[in-house]
Amino acid sequence: MSDELDLYYREILRGLGEDPDREGLRETPKRAAKAMRYLCHGYEQNLDELVNGALFASDNDEMVTVKDIELYSLCEHHLLPFIGKAHVAYIPTGKVLGLSKVARIVDMFARRLQIQENLTRQVADAVQRVTGAAGVAVVIEAQHMCMMMRGVEKQNSVMSTSVMLGAFRESQNTRHEFLKLIGRSN
Structure with a gap:
């Protein structure tokens, strides 16, 4: 067929x-x-269906961090892969998100033609929308085949992008705690 x-x-x-x-x-x-x-199956996914009600009541108001979520995406400019990992954190306000859903949110947006900057923002906005968190932080680090296999052919370059929302943007201490937890701060 x-x-x-x-x-x-x-x-x-x-x-x-x-x-x-x-x-x-x-x-x-x-x-x-x-x-x-x-x-590119992320285009067929929908955030509400993906989360499927996996929000659970919790008194926890401390940072929840999921780090080293591997991701595979395609650069929308060259249709070549970029491969890396995402680190996602949020501060709950009465409910927590099922652990696997954080990785599934990353995958849903990564499995679309992308640029890393937009991917980082989409993950942060989605976690914020679903959880209503006091703050969300996302850092993505990736190697881009469009830079490694063609063009400047730089094999060891890693692109880092971040989006900080709410408490992570407003509080240097909160942001620093997150960066320390993911090994990006002393």
């Missing part, structure tokens, strides 16, 4: 000077289309 995306990949192969009917490439358009659908 062929679909429109498969046909586009066949044309890309032709455009590169390849024969999409040669043995090694016959199934490539179908596989590439399937892979791209998977890599």
Whole structure:
């Protein structure tokens, strides 16, 4: 069964000077289309459905931090991967979010064509919207294949982005505690 995306990949192969009917490439358009659908499945997800009511009453008003959440995304400029990790924290105000939901929120936005700066903001805004937290902090560190495989070809560069909302933006002590917990401050 062929679909429109498969046909586009066949044309890309032709455009590169390849024969999409040669043995090694016959199934490539179908596989590439399937892979791209998977890599971009975040478009099919919805925040409310993803969270699915996994908010739980809690008297805790101390920082909740989930660090080193691996992420895989595609640069919207070159369709090349960027790979890294996200660190997310929030200060609850009467309810906490199910632990796996934090990672799922990161994945939902990472599995779209992205730039890291927007991804960081989208994760922070989503956690804020779902939890109503007193503050949310997100730091993402990633290596970008568009910078490593082409262009300047810098193999060891890591891009860091952060978004601080509420208490994390207003209080240097709160921000410092978060950065210390994720190993980014002395």
